[in-house]
Amino acid sequence: MAHGHVELTQEQTVIPQGHPWRTKLPLIAGVIGVGGLVLSYLAVMGHVVEAKAFFHSYLTAFLFTMSLSLGGLLFVLIQYVTRAGWSIVVRRVAENAMATLPLMAILFIPIVLGLHDLYHWSHHEAVAHDPVLKAKAGYLNEQFFYYRAGGYFVIWILLSFIYYRGSVKQDKSGDKKITRRLQNLSGPGIILTALTLTFAAFDWIMSLDPHWYSTIYGVYYFSGSLVAIFAFLSISIIAMQSAGLLEGVVTTEHYHDLGKLLFGFTVFWTYIAFSQYFLIWYANIPEETLWYAHRSVGSWQKMTTFMAVGHFVLPFFYFLTRSTKRHRFALLVGAMWMLMMHFIDMYWLVAPSLHHEGVVFGLIDVTTLLGIGGLFLAFFTWNLRRNPLVPIKDPRLQESLRFENF
């Protein structure tokens, strides 16, 4: 363990004036974001793309970006509940990811507008003739859907606000009582987040196929979000260090841990994904297998195989060695690959309910992703400038700075 007190300078903890991350990056990201959304809108208005296709692409991009925001919230809560010491230097970055939740709430509105195009259970005439859908109409109806979504966002925004504000307040006061309070709240916070995330996954993704159900579905989206946040943290911190920020603050030791956790949660995702698939395959009950049947038709089968290889086999062997996780560029490449695979995972969850015969990847998928992703990045980087890049007076900061891995 490195010893002695590590003193941080102003340059290490704040984005300097005139730095591109302070000025240019939020602007560029914002322009791409707005541009992407405008282009998508125009494509629909100009009948280049069907409204249905637009809403499905939008939902995919939204779910992908949402998993980053929620992943940030989950990361912060988990670090508090486990009283972790290694992660203090990266926590502020995750806090800024979760600070985008209010933006995501606004970006949810198009999904509300596209409800009819997305969700079969909102087609009242069809539901009236379908006993299964009629039985669950008490849950799957527009009103309750809106109230639930509102509830989820209220809880997430409230939690993220409490944690962000507490952390930032501690930058000035160094008050240990804040840590104590946030630790005590993190247990109930995780339970609340787990439940709301689960039902959000049920509502927004699982109900795309309203006859189908899976008790593990919430855990599936949860596992994907954790893969996403660890990939995102790795990428953004490596990018920040390349731009001269956080120098000497985040070290190889921290990257090693981020890499380990990325590896671990990739394996966890695989475990959940395989469990769900395997049990449904084995029992072979048609009302369950239909979901996988949709994903083994035509080119969907190719994508499914590609996910098995790209989301598990390759990253498993790639991240296995110690040296990969400790090498910045290797970690960057691996993390970018995982983030891409996570997007493909979201696409694979959503798109088969629109394109039944095969993969139809269009420009609209790109513009919606750029749109929502760009706005997310803009908000994220804009938040980064407002506060120090690390919680400078966190009581466990020294432990984090001196941290040494196995």
Add this chain to the structure above:
Amino acid sequence: MAAKNPKPHGLLAQFDTASAIYSACEKIRDDGFKYWDAFTPFPVHGLDKAMGLKRSMLPWIVLVMGLTGASGGMLLQWWVSVKAYPLVISGKPLFSWQAYVPITFELGVLFGALGAVFGMFHLCRIPQHYSPLFKSERFESVTDDKFFIAIEAEDPKFHPEETAQYLESLGATHVEMVEQ
């Protein structure tokens, strides 16, 4: 059995703290000794580097064993279910790779674990129930709370009196000669 004045095994020096043995090891490494070792009641953090040891190759042994186990498991199940004793079970294909995953995985882990343990035994050359060092009574405390360094007579830089003085200068609280 022992010849008269047999060549000694080496010098055994006792140290009382982890930090003492750590700094001693760094110096011995830097001074170019080859046939020597440190003995501690528990693994001391960073001592491998202080001794200049190369990374262990155990992980590679484990990887090979693990892959062997996993592929062997898949092969066994394929052969049994497709060639040796094909049965149609609830309409599942003869080669139901999905169903073969659990045992494949388990056998991979088993062989990996066997590789780790027996690979470690091999790399350490244990069991090795005899060592000249066991002749020293003081050495019994190596599994309790004391630390030792042994420089073997085989080392080109070894000299009975000079090396003993050298060890004392490094902070050893006691130095003794150990017979073969």
Add this chain to the structure above:
Amino acid sequence: MTQSLAEKYRPENLEAYDPIGGRHPLVIGGETLHDITELVCRPIERKTPKAWWAFFLFSASLLGIFGMSIAYLFWEGTGIWGLNNPVGWGWAIVNFVFWVGIGHAGTLISAILYLFRQKWRTGINRSAEAMTIFAVMCALTFPGIHVGRVWAAYWMFPIPNQMGMWPNFRSPLLWDVFAVSIYGTVSVLFWFTGLIPDLATMRDRSKTKIKRIAYGIFALGWRGSNRHWQHYEVAYMILAGLSTPLVLSVHTIVSFDFAVSQLPGWHTTIFPPYFVAGAIFSGFAMVLTLMIVTRKIFGLENIVTIRHFENMSKIILVTGSIVGYAYGMEFFISWYSGNPYETFTFVNRAFGPYAWAYWIMISCNVITPQIFWFKKARTSIPILFVASIFVNIGMWFERFVITVTSLSRDFLPSSWDYFSPTIWDISCLVGSFGLFFTMFSLFVRFLPQVAMAEVKAVLPEADPHYHPGDAHHAEAEGAH
């Protein structure tokens, strides 16, 4: 005024100790390296205490009951149990899953807490790993004895035979055979590897030649060579890295016994992580129960501290919550699915003939762990002891509720029937505890129940950069 470590870590001074910004010390009372050796070895070396004899003889008599029950079972057949049509799976599989689950905590403590750098595991991992091995032994007896035609048990293994017959690799029951026996094997390997340095300690302290040879043989000539420690540490980390997915996969495969079926209440995708969480839940409760007792009897309070118990109770709270989450998901989706058989199953569990078992399960598994939100409960030995026993009772009932309610009332009402245990079901369960406690009492009598080398390695003085009076280091190495 600089306090000495011994002063600082005295139990009375700990309340004032600030856990934020520093960490709780792992070993209290200022114990030195030598103190650790003495504390752990002394109970094994002195004369056998009377309490041990009482416990051992009691356990051995339960083991005798187990032996008698098994003998009668082999003689008469599985009809002596309460199994009927439709409940063809009864207490045997419930006990099997129960014991496998308990075993999982040992591996979690050894392997997963190691990977998460939780140094506090060193006080409890030896006992927990031993507990795993004995739990797996208990678990494996049930599939072994329940086959009916015991002389045909070798059919389970893929060995060439005169009939040219091979086992069915598509059956989860066969995956169990592999998974649980491999789990037992790897657990023994891991436990033994950890024991080697401590066996060397026992060898070097032995006063009689017999003891020296006995411990010495198994110590394999270990002498603390750092060249050996290097490979040893790598092997240990690899074993931890292998055991982690192993423990997750074993109880997942056990859950597959139920989940690959088509039975409502059994076939549900959340079973794998739900079973794993439940296993850790019950396992930690059993570790708590055992360690509360042994720590008192063997005077290990400074090594297995109240902080250890607090951390364990937090893990019990987390895993209990995951189990509660799974209950909630099953319940919600059983309605959401619109499948009347699914919905019926869950209503039947709560209000049907087995409602009594269901509500025992809920109060023990969901309600009881909630007290651990309160620090007072987490640090009170009586509450910890009682709660841990309730948790294990609850987890036995959970497996019972899952197995029996779904079988006793499935698709066709004319096939419904009620299962009641016979005296032989009960004697086998009680007897398995006899096996478990007999093995455990032998363990504490002859082997060091704390991993001495590992505990020593997390003392502040084990750090080569440690200087007495260096506050930062003492605090940085610690439990939460």
